[in-house]
Amino acid sequence: MATLEQAQVLVTLLENELNARTGEAERLNGYYRGEQPLRFASSEFRDYFAQRYRGFADNWTQVVADSPVERLTVTGVKPAGSDGADRELWRVWQVNGLDADSQLGFLGAGTTARSFVLVWGNPDDDSTPEVTFEDARECVVAYKPGSRRRRRAALKRWQDGHTEFATLYLPDEVWKFQRPLLRHARSFHPTGPGGGMTWRPRDTGDEPNPQPNPLGRVPVVELANRPTLADEPMSDVAGTVAMQDAINLLWSQLFTAADYAAFPQRVILGADMPTTPVLDENGQVVGEKPVPMEKFAVDRVLWITGEQAKIAEWSAANLAAYTDVIEVAVGHIAAQTRTPQHYLIGRMANLSGDALIAAETGLVKRVEEKQLWFGQSLREMFALIALAQGxxxxxxxxxxxxVLWADAESRSQAQLADALLKLQQVGFPFEWIAARYGLTPTEIADLLAMKEREAAADPIGAIAAEMGRS
Structure with a gap:
């Protein structure tokens, strides 16, 4: 059991870690949303044109982050020693809307290198715990020294109105704190005596504070994206930022060149500027003034005087040079992130099915890696659900x-049906084939019930059909 002072110290330590991560998470989320400042430009170019291209982004980071998430679909969880997926855990998954929210969690992890999932009891339904995916800017987990999995504590921090809240999760108890919101919730807050920002125990009414943790484990699990042995997990977006900045600069330079030099620029040599007389109130010429150049653009007539007058021109700018470099840069993003080029370039030739599968091999392997790492965290999440159910x-x-996943490989229905038929012919059971097809445990159970009803209604036909397949 921790004392109040120990809990406050631990909250401060975890909050400092959360503050250190928040700035980078904000930046990467901004790049995903297309909020990208103009970089790599000369100071002169930035002074003249930064405001013009403010808010413009040719956003490839979003495609890089989205492409694996659209293939990350959980279809169930299978306990060790079980013949099939667990239907009760899948019910809890569905009731909490995690078929949709899990996509948000996977996207958050891919964008900011990590996301979190929180499991806690539901006061309105003891049999259905509450499960929520959490943003990396609001949660942090501390691990025991020397371990990447054994959780020591977790902190969730959020704001509501003019108050900031924090919940500290320990294996044996849960502390709830609050403090006034003096500045933006995601900025650094000074803490400690005299700082005016020390976390104070929250008034929880009849609920004890701290309250016991019946799970016996820290109920917050981290989904780490591309983890490493010694360093922090890596974002899918971070590696594309520099090339994204270069592409945005090239587009701004192309637009500027198109504005100023896309058409031949003409110059008149050996002639004075055209002028028009200035008259006084009596109609007498008292001076002259240059003729506005806009008048010649509208009238499309220009009078040139002088024996030596002649016209020359500069050639139009070659805008294709910019687009060629941009295409190379996008190709680099595709190679570095294992994103298929047809996702980025938006141009496809007549590829065969096998060629298309080969083009997506890198993305499929990238998705399977995420299934491996995210699957470990989701197993712990499902274990926490079971603990919450007693x-x-x-x-x-x-x-x-x-954890059971939908197939990461994109195939046509004909290819998939042909592959599954061959697997059935060599002896794979029907339930395994149905799961490989992408059905959830509930859908498989319904399908088996349908087959049983068909067999009961026409047993001879069912036997004949089975013999025909074999």
Missing amino acids: DQAKARAIAAGS
Whole structure:
């Protein structure tokens, strides 16, 4: 059990870590949304044109982040020793809307290098715990020394109106704090005596504070994107930022060149500027003034006087030079992030099915890597759900089980049906084939029930059909 002073110290330490991460997470989220400042430009170019191109972005970082997420679909979880997926855990998944919210969690992890999932009891329904995916700017997890999985504590911080809230999760208890919001919730806050920003215990009414943690584990799990042995996990977006900045600069230079030099620029040599007389109130010429150049553009007539007058021109700018370099830069993004070029270039030739599969091999492997790492975290999430339901045996089985995913490879229905038929012919069971097809455990159970009803209604026909398939 921690004392109030120990809990406040731990909140401060975790908050400092959260503050250190928030700036980078904000920047990467901004790039994903297309909020990208003009960089790599000379000071002169920036002084003249930065405001003109403010808000413009040829946003490729969004495509890079989205492309694996659209293939990350959880279809169930299978405990160790079980013959099939667990229907009760899938019910909790569905009730919490995680088929949709999990996509947000996967996208957040890919963009900012990590996201989190929180499991806690539901006061309105003891059998259905509440499960929510959390943003990297609001959560942080501390691990025990020497471990990347054994969680020591977690902090969730958020704001509501003019108050900032924090919840500290420990294996045996949960502390709830609050403080006035003096500045933006995602900026650094001075803490400690005299700072005016020390976290104070929240008034929770009849609920104790701290309250016991019945799970016996820290209920916040981190989904780390591209983790490493010693350093922080890596964002899918961070590696594209520099090339994205270069592409935006090239577009701004192309637009500027198109504005100033896309058409031949003409110059008149050996002639005075055209002028028009200035008359006084009596009609007498008292001076002259240059004729506005806009008049010649409108009238499309220009009178040139002088024996030596002649016209020359500069050639139009070659704008294709810019687009060629931009295409090369986009190709670099495709190669570095294993994003298929047809996702980025938007141009496809008549590719065969095998050629298209080969073009997407890098993306498929990237998705499978995410399934591996995210799957570990989701197993722990499902184990926490089982603990919240009071089923410790299931929690242990889930820890050694597996998360079921939809196929990461994109195939036509004809290709998929042909592959599954061949697998059935060599002896793969129907339930495995149905899961490979992409059906959820609930859909598989419904399909099996339909087959049983068909067999009961026409047993001879069912036997004949089975013999025909074999």
